[in-house]
Amino acid sequence: xxxxxxxxxxxxxxxxxxxxxxxxxxIGCGDSSSDTPETGVATNNPGGSGSxxxxxxxxxxxxxxxxxxxxxxxxxxxxxxxxxSAPVNLVASGAVQCGGQGNYCIAPNLTCCASAGGMGMAxxxxxxxxxxxxxxxxxxxxxxxxQASCGSGQVCCRTGGGMxxxxxxxxxxxxxxxxxxxxxxxxxxxECGAGNQCNGNGTCGPVACTATSCTGGQLCCRxxxxxxxxxxxxxxxxxxxxxxxxxxxxxxxxxxADCPTGNTCAPLFxxxxxxxxxNxxxxxxxxxxxxxxxxxxxxxxxGGQVGNNPTCATANNGACPNNARxxxxxxxxxxxxxxxxxxxxxNGGMGPLSCRVPPPPVTDAGADAGG
Numbered sequence: 001x002x003x004x005x006x007x008x009x010x011x012x013x014x015x016x017x018x019x020x021x022x023x024x025x026x027i028g029c030g031d032s033s034s035d036t037p038e039t040g041v042a043t044n045n046p047g048g049s050g051s052x053x054x055x056x057x058x059x060x061x062x063x064x065x066x067x068x069x070x071x072x073x074x075x076x077x078x079x080x081x082x083x084x085s086a087p088v089n090l091v092a093s094g095a096v097q098c099g100g101q102g103n104y105c106i107a108p109n110l111t112c113c114a115s116a117g118g119m120g121m122a123x124x125x126x127x128x129x130x131x132x133x134x135x136x137x138x139x140x141x142x143x144x145x146x147q148a149s150c151g152s153g154q155v156c157c158r159t160g161g162g163m164x165x166x167x168x169x170x171x172x173x174x175x176x177x178x179x180x181x182x183x184x185x186x187x188x189x190x191e192c193g194a195g196n197q198c199n200g201n202g203t204c205g206p207v208a209c210t211a212t213s214c215t216g217g218q219l220c221c222r223x224x225x226x227x228x229x230x231x232x233x234x235x236x237x238x239x240x241x242x243x244x245x246x247x248x249x250x251x252x253x254x255x256x257a258d259c260p261t262g263n264t265c266a267p268l269f270x271x272x273x274x275x276x277x278x279n280x281x282x283x284x285x286x287x288x289x290x291x292x293x294x295x296x297x298x299x300x301x302x303g304g305q306v307g308n309n310p311t312c313a314t315a316n317n318g319a320c321p322n323n324a325r326x327x328x329x330x331x332x333x334x335x336x337x338x339x340x341x342x343x344x345x346x347n348g349g350m351g352p353l354s355c356r357v358p359p360p361p362v363t364d365a366g367a368d369a370g371g
Contacts, residue, residue, distance in 0.1 A: 092187060094148040096172075099125035110149060112142040116169075131173070140169035147191040150174035156185040158203070208233045211254040211282075220252040221245035222268075222283065248313050248321060250283035259284035285309060291333050299336070300327040302354050310352060325354040 091097065095104040098112035105112045105127035113134035117123030128134045131141040143149070144156035157178035160170045178184045184204040189197045192204035199205045209220035214236035222234035240246035244260065251258070253265035266285040286309075289300040294312035301313045304324030313321055318336030320326055328334050328342035334355035343356040 091145045096145045113138040114140040143173045146187040157182045158185050209236045211258045221249040253284050328355050
């Protein structure tokens with residue numbers, strides 16, 4: 001009888017133990033049907049199994065997908081009212097992506113420290129409280145991903161990385177405003193301030209003007225760009241002394257009435273490509289010039305920032321500015337562009353004759369070898 005009583009007691013104990021274990025696992029994983037706010041659980045280093053909400057909270061380095069579980073994990077509180085079917089975006093909560101595989105640094109160790117790698121060695125990543133806390137050999141520090149990573153009244157600024165931003169490795173940090181030569185990193189238009197927007201590349205920039213949006217006598221002008229790229233965003237600028245867009249920029253238009261007399265409102269480069277949206281691709285286009293039709297101090301140019309429509313532009317030492325080419329009918333028209341000849345577009349391309357550097361002469365390899 002004693003033995004038969006002991007068995008039910010043991011069974012009840014095992015059952016209760018298993019129930020507690022299962023209950024703890026469900027709470028730790030975060031049941032999506034629960035009313036409790038979801039969180040991203042942090043490990044000590046940028047590690048994890050490649051999930052989209054892995055985060056880290058400590059120093060050290062990691063190059064593998066195995067998390068280092070030293071220390072106490074931190075949690076990122078998520079909006080309990082968010083759409084439960086939408087993917088979790090830790091960056092929107094201020095986290096900083098660190099390395100690949102969906103790894104992030106979170107406060108208080110928000111700065112991602114990255115080594116340069118190279119010479120057959122993979123880059124390593126770790127998290128620190130700030131750039132000064134990064135280990136020796138760190139080549140790049142990322143302390144913010146948007147304004148959400150920064151304190152009140154601060155924005156996230158990026159420097160370096162080439163492309164006119166100082167060169168070298170990119171660095172992001174929080175500041176009251178971004179210094180000259182840096183750009184503001186963003187997620188939303190609201191953090192960019194009045195008159196600016198968060199562009200597709202994740203940085204703040206001016207809102208593109210339109211044919212009718214500029215005030216105070218300014219014109220909506222854009223650079224010609226090159227290769228059909230469309231140039232930078234159109235901006236409101238004061239006209240030059242001739243009443244036109246300065247520096248050979250093109251005036252944005254919606255109809256011919258927006259343009260100077262004799263100009264037509266036509267697609268940039270004669271086509272519809274080139275970014276900017278809306279009517280930003282339509283520009284005031286003068287009639288094609290000839291080798292003798294431009295005013296004193298101007299030359300008739302094609303290509304470069306003036307596009308393929310022959311256009312009068314201010315001469316640069318007698319030649320065309322901004323990589324454009326002189327229009328020509330004979331080699332004599334190319335005297336101002338030393339080393340060029342009046343030539344058609346290469347490889348059977350379309351367009352008028354222009355002053356181009358001639359290709360090297362074709363030689364007979366067999367004759368050179370004595371054959």
